[in-house]
Amino acid sequence: MTVAAGIGYALLALGPSLSLFVSVISKKPFLILTVLSSTLVWLISLIVLSGVWRGFLPLKTTIWWPFGILILTSVAFQEGLRVLFWKVYKRLEDILDAFADRVSKPHLSLTDKMQIALAGGLGHGMAHAVFFCLSLLTPAFGPATYFSDRCSQIPFFLLSAIIALAFVTIHTFSMVIAFNGYAEGNKVDQYSVPIVHLAAGMVTLINLAPGGCIVGIPLLYFIAMLTLFHCGKMAWRRLTENQSR
Amino acid sequence: MESSILESIGVEIIGVMSPVSICMFLVVLLVYSLSASNPFSPASVGTIRTAANLVYAENPSDSASQKLEGALLNALVFVILIAIVTFLLVLLYYYNFTNFLKNYMRFSAFFVLGTMGGSIFLTVIQKFSIPVDSVTCFLLLFNFTVVGVLSMFSGGIPILLRQTYMVCLGIIVAAWFTKLPEWTTWVLLVALAVYDLVAVLTPGGPLKLLVDLASTRDEELPALVYEARPTVARTGNRGASSLGLLVAGVSDSSSIELQAVSRDNVNRNENTGRSNADYSAVTLGDFQNEEAHIDRDDGERSPLVGHARERHSSSSDSSQYSTVVSPSRQDQQFNGRDHEIAGDETSPLVEMMEMGNEGRQTRVGDVEIADRGIKLGLGDFVFYSVLVGRAAMYDLMTVYACYLAIISGLGCTLILLSVCRRALPALPISIALGVIFYFLTRLLMEPFIVGAASNLMMF
Numbered sequence: 001m002t003v004a005a006g007i008g009y010a011l012l013a014l015g016p017s018l019s020l021f022v023s024v025i026s027k028k029p030f031l032i033l034t035v036l037s038s039t040l041v042w043l044i045s046l047i048v049l050s051g052v053w054r055g056f057l058p059l060k061t062t063i064w065w066p067f068g069i070l071i072l073t074s075v076a077f078q079e080g081l082r083v084l085f086w087k088v089y090k091r092l093e094d095i096l097d098a099f100a101d102r103v104s105k106p107h108l109s110l111t112d113k114m115q116i117a118l119a120g121g122l123g124h125g126m127a128h129a130v131f132f133c134l135s136l137l138t139p140a141f142g143p144a145t146y147f148s149d150r151c152s153q154i155p156f157f158l159l160s161a162i163i164a165l166a167f168v169t170i171h172t173f174s175m176v177i178a179f180n181g182y183a184e185g186n187k188v189d190q191y192s193v194p195i196v197h198l199a200a201g202m203v204t205l206i207n208l209a210p211g212g213c214i215v216g217i218p219l220l221y222f223i224a225m226l227t228l229f230h231c232g233k234m235a236w237r238r239l240t241e242n243q244s245r
Numbered sequence: 246m247e248s249s250i251l252e253s254i255g256v257e258i259i260g261v262m263s264p265v266s267i268c269m270f271l272v273v274l275l276v277y278s279l280s281a282s283n284p285f286s287p288a289s290v291g292t293i294r295t296a297a298n299l300v301y302a303e304n305p306s307d308s309a310s311q312k313l314e315g316a317l318l319n320a321l322v323f324v325i326l327i328a329i330v331t332f333l334l335v336l337l338y339y340y341n342f343t344n345f346l347k348n349y350m351r352f353s354a355f356f357v358l359g360t361m362g363g364s365i366f367l368t369v370i371q372k373f374s375i376p377v378d379s380v381t382c383f384l385l386l387f388n389f390t391v392v393g394v395l396s397m398f399s400g401g402i403p404i405l406l407r408q409t410y411m412v413c414l415g416i417i418v419a420a421w422f423t424k425l426p427e428w429t430t431w432v433l434l435v436a437l438a439v440y441d442l443v444a445v446l447t448p449g450g451p452l453k454l455l456v457d458l459a460s461t462r463d464e465e466l467p468a469l470v471y472e473a474r475p476t477v478a479r480t481g482n483r484g485a486s487s488l489g490l491l492v493a494g495v496s497d498s499s500s501i502e503l504q505a506v507s508r509d510n511v512n513r514n515e516n517t518g519r520s521n522a523d524y525s526a527v528t529l530g531d532f533q534n535e536e537a538h539i540d541r542d543d544g545e546r547s548p549l550v551g552h553a554r555e556r557h558s559s560s561s562d563s564s565q566y567s568t569v570v571s572p573s574r575q576d577q578q579f580n581g582r583d584h585e586i587a588g589d590e591t592s593p594l595v596e597m598m599e600m601g602n603e604g605r606q607t608r609v610g611d612v613e614i615a616d617r618g619i620k621l622g623l624g625d626f627v628f629y630s631v632l633v634g635r636a637a638m639y640d641l642m643t644v645y646a647c648y649l650a651i652i653s654g655l656g657c658t659l660i661l662l663s664v665c666r667r668a669l670p671a672l673p674i675s676i677a678l679g680v681i682f683y684f685l686t687r688l689l690m691e692p693f694i695v696g697a698a699s700n701l702m703m704f
Contacts, residue, residue: 027252028251028252029251029252029253029254029255029256029258029259030250030251030252030254030255031251032255032259032262033255033258033259033656036262036649036652036653036656037653037656039649040649040650040653043645043646043649043682046690046693046694047646047682047685047686047689047690049693050689050690050692050693050694051685051689053693054689054692054693057692057693057696058692058696067697067700067702070697070702071702071704074704075704078704096250096254099250099254100250103250103253105250105253106250107250108250108251112250112251115251116251128703130641130645131642131645131690131694132694132697132698132703133698134641134645135640135641135642135645135694136694136695136698136699137641138640138641148699148701150701151701156699159701160698160701160703163701163703164703167703167704197704200704201702201703201704204701204702204703204704205702207700207701207702208700208701208702213701216701
């Protein structure tokens with residue numbers, strides 16, 4: 001039963017990305033490699049950040065602003081990394097196209113590019129879910145559960161799984177938005193991605209307040225839905241444009 | 246309209262990575278489920294006595310310097326043992342004691358599957374209280390073992406079964422190794438990585454000798470080697486997504502094994518008449534040895550762009566699948582030695598081999614370029630899994646970090662391979678990255694993540 005609960009939490013956080021992985025990514029080896037490398041990039045960013053913050057830990061949980069700074073720096077760093085990721089991807093795209101010429105295959109199509117972006121985002125999202133949710137889940141397989149003081153209505157594991165799911169969604173699809181924004185030179189998309197990421201991070205600050213999770217999680221899901229919706233709209237627009245052309 | 250580039254690039258790399266991932270995942274699962282049974286019982290860890298801790302038996306109460314010293318000694322002894330055994334193997338191979346080697350390999354596979362695998366099964370049975378009586382258990386184990394040995398060293402067995410057994414072997418040995426005490430494990434891993442580096446790259450290194458010897462004789466290596474073969478990545482060809490990994494074995498002299506891996510591969514080996522392109526089948530021919538396998542593929546292959554992740558060899562329709570005609574000698578993989586490179590673009594062939602001889606002890610791994618497929622030694626499987634399994638005893642976070650580090654190290658090795666085009670050791674980069682990431686994660690990241698996530702802070 002407890003094993004079932006643990007697996008349930010894990011699937012709650014990672015289920016959607018898992019199905020995305022199986023249905024879209026796993027058929028194309030290159031996308032798998034993209035997922036892996038993007039996960040690695042995220043892990044490295046996390047290690048660098050934790051190296052920087054190591055001296056200041058543990059933070060007191062009574063005051064919120066150190067956490068605010070922590071999230072601010074982390075998001076800033078990761079968004080910087082996203083730009084870097086884009087630059088690398090840009091060069092990769094040229095190489096891929098050159099390679100496609102050589103083996104006389106069609107160039108990367110729009111959907112291909114979007115899938116690469118999706119894979120990159122999925123890597124980020126999965127890394128997030130694994131490190132922030134899955135790695136804490138070990139005790140959930142045991143015969144007990146854990147309630148956090150500030151949100152005593154819901155088990156801690158369930159909470160973190162739910163939050164992780166929202167972040168997986170945000171990470172996955174904001175990468176698609178960002179890549180499209182860079183490709184089109186669309187300033188709004190370019191800037192909205194870091195802002196959404198930062199907003200989502202800041203919303204989790206509400207969880208520090210007693211009972212804050214009741215407010216924080218719906219807000220977080222609102223942001224996630226917004227990202228998802230925007231991404232869907234944008235993908236639809238580009239695809240129809242592409243077809244009509 | 247096919248997005249063929251994305252589908253065709255990286256097939257080989259994935260073909261190597263997926264079995265490695267499966268192996269690591271199962272080892273982690275095994276370690277997790279078994280170590281959870283009695284976490285505080287001292288009997289569960291460190292009580293076994295193997296060649297890896299001959300000198301010093303680690304005691305949790307020892308001081309750090311004592312442990313380090315003992316672990317270093319252990320690792321030294323172990324590496325020396327491996328070196329001796331490998332040299333012995335080279336010697337035997339040099340003087341053509343191939344029958345002995347072959348039988349020895351069979352015996353050791355039998356031994357590993359039977360005793361080590363058996364003891365692991367027993368633990369699993371005890372842990373999950375599976376109701377099974379001893380006679381049935383013995384019968385099952387015996388069957389498992391015999392089928393395993395047969396499938397690894399003889400032809401006519403479905404490829405999938407053979408692959409499964411290879412992974413099983415890796416899992417069993419790795420699970421056994423995770424019982425070593427902690428310090429010894431870490432030092433041992435590093436020592437092995439260094440040894441691997443030396444043995445493959447230095448002029449007189451035993452593995453280099455062995456590889457050169459095998460290549461001059463045009464034979465396959467006397468070792469347990471995985472070969473990853475690219476699957477066909479054609480659009481509309483769905484079935485080919487299985488791991489393109491297979492282990493080819495030849496049972497005994499004068500049998501030739503032709504393996505066609507994927508179903509619609511275009512077998513273009515022009516190797517004289519022998520290779521009837523028998524798709525999706527394993528046929529056993531019976532040719533009086535002496536024929537080195539020849540496989541020439543002249544499909545177009547991807548360029549070895551020295552760019553990251555870019556060099557995956559197989560272009561979609563190339564025929565690297567194709568038949569393997571193994572000469573009779575050894576029990577394993579032939580390595581595609583003859584670099585018959587047709588056309589200007591050729592895929593590198595990466596081959597890592599290992600000699601998993603000698604029960605659980607010796608391993609050697611290296612990667613080598615031949616002209617088709619990637620080969621990875623079983624030893625690399627084992628030691629990657631040992632690292633991950635050891636990480637699993639600490640936390641899931643370290644497991645994931647180590648997994649990523651190892652996989653990216655493997656990727657780096659493969660990229661290097663396309664640049665160097667010669668046999669390369671597969672352990673050093675991966676193990677170095679894995680160890681670094683383990684300690685970084687454990688020392689730096691964990692307090693950070695736990696501190697943030699336990700307050701439900703995420704970003």
